[in-house]
Amino acid sequence: MRFGLSDEQKMLDESVRGYLTRALPLDEVRRITVEGGGFDVSLARGLSEQGLSGLCVPEAHGGAGLGMVEAAVVAEALGYAAAPYGFAGACVMAPLAIARAGDGGLQDEMLGAIAAGERRVAVDFSALAGTTGAADLQLAGKTLSGRATHLLDPGGATDLLVALADGRMALVAADSAGVAPGLRKTIDRTRPFGEASFEGAQARVLDAANEPLAVASDIVGIGRLMIAADSLGAGQRMIDQAVSYALEREQFGRKIGSFQAVKHMCAEMVAMLEPCRSLIWYAAYAQQHGTEDAPLVIRHAKAHLGEVTREVSRMATEVHGGMGFTDLLGLHFWYKRITFDRQVLGGPERCRSEAGVLQGWAAA
């Protein structure tokens, strides 16, 4: 009996973090974000070699077939590094959607290539996540038309996977006829965000699942869990930076960390964020084991992490004083990433509202 990571999970965590520390000093985050549009081929290749692209791909298709706890651990490490690498959509939601709802042929074609990092699939599930201006997609047979406006992880995308409000999912190659992908600018430039319009594009429909809506909703939940874990890592990084700055910066002849006003901010941040880690771990465990409370706990994880990391991102910046507000220090990469994470796939209000419906406290 253990509430915590296994030795194997700790090793995975250490190895991913070690790689990210070496590969992504702040200058590199800045370069990829500012000049590279939030995607870098060699970083993506390196992370594929670390096993990230195949983490959730079943072993039969050349992946590691690991579970939600492992994926959450990796997502947290990526958030900690503000890694310019789309993971939640391209490495977790897409392969799991294909593995669960794609037919054998599609699985054979896609999953091995995803694991190898040869194909990356951007996803848009906003029709199921309550996002404003959600896709007005039409799927007639295998012909897809309309617009997807909330495309997650378009960096280096070879394919696009979109979900319709009824749970049907369609996969199209990004370079096929009738597909016009584009990028959208958000506050967070560490990961690109996109859109696409479709005019009679030929799609592969993921129709092998018995209950398509249940599967697609589950994939949304998994994406929310990954995004929440990402913001946990980003929040932890901001706290660590604030504490080390408070130990270094002097004013009035003292380390600022010796002033209660400053140390209390640090204490409050830790007190808010630390329980979130247990919430994420439990939510991941619950999703992996399909426990009855999984849908509820994941919504709470997404909502609560969104609320807590907003506070943490503000307070950690404040601890740095004027330096925190500058571009020079780069703290803003995490601040912005947290802001994006809070909203994508449904903000706290939306997630809590769904949690109320789940418990029969409100009509759907």
Place this chain on the structure above:
Amino acid sequence: MDLEYSERHRALQQEIREFAAKEGHRSPKTGGGRKRPDLKTLDWQALLLERGYFARTIPKKYGGYGAAPDVVEAAIIADEFSKAGLYPGIMNQGISMLVPTLLEVGREDQKEQWVETTIRGKTIWCQGYSEPGSGSDLAAARTRAELDGDHFVVNGQKIWTSSAHYADMMFLLCRTEPDKGKHDGLSYLLLSMKTPGIEVRPLTTMTGRAEFNETFFTDVRVPAAQIVMGRGDGWRVANITLKYERMLLGDPNKLMHRLNSIQNLMERTEIDGARIIELSEYRDRLLKLQGEVLAWKYHGMRLLTDLANDEDSGVRRLIVKYVGTMLGHRLSSLAVDVLSAAGLSYDPQGEDKDDDEATTWHIDYMYDVGLIIGGGTSQIQKNIIAERGLGLPREPKPKEQAAAR
């Protein structure tokens, strides 16, 4: 993460459900607990100890059940009791603070003498820590105990001694080595409240109840053997007790139970014909708190795992008192708002009578402020989190500050 229910866990769950169905009518009402346990409560406590639903991991020779620590078992017991609305057992300072302290650093004869009678609810303890001149600065305690033959002779005053007016025993932090430093000069004594020379004067709190006291000591003779650890070890022992006090004050099971009660309250309380839980402004407050309480519940499970593995929880443990008591107050605040919106009043009946639901919540709502302050205020907790947990420097002492200028 390994939270699978084994055969044993499923059996335990089933066993508790059967226990609840068969014996549940014997349970005292939940809540309260600021009085000496009555006969019904003592009988229930004995039953829980016999079944291992209380003091499950305390060794059998000290009156416990002797089970190995198991996160899932602890969670099952807490969940099933909460769901069935059963009284989970007596929580008082002796059980939650002194007993684990003795189990950690007490002498064998002290464990044998005090653990069983305390967990049975028969021996009630109070805590002699704060003084009028040493509250947040606890180590500045001035109540002194001088050795005279084989007795310590205690003189001084303590304050905020909860339950001193009905306690049998006290654990006392006092100064035995006046020549030594502030922290090294303290000792930790166990003494009977019936010893001549002790005077207890009640202090009335904002709830209108005399929940705690001032305690005066005049030449109170305490056998020298009733010291825990050695002379000068008092600060160390006191901090062990404080560690358990702070864990108790932030107990996630209590908050989970409270959340369930509020949900239930909101489902059956109406304003203008609408159930309060259907009003989105109130519902969202409940949902926010639900997310926080869930995070807190799993955090508690993580701490239990640390404990079972003998791992130092570090900052994870240091946040417990601060987070738990603040969350408790926000929960009782929601309950009070729900009840007030529904037009219900506050009408306490006095300490020995049962209060109505609205009054009970209002008393909690006030008592919770006391909990935020007691056991080290939230601000002291934040100092501890930052200094011991994050390694931030202590505030310079006035002398050091002057020298630095």
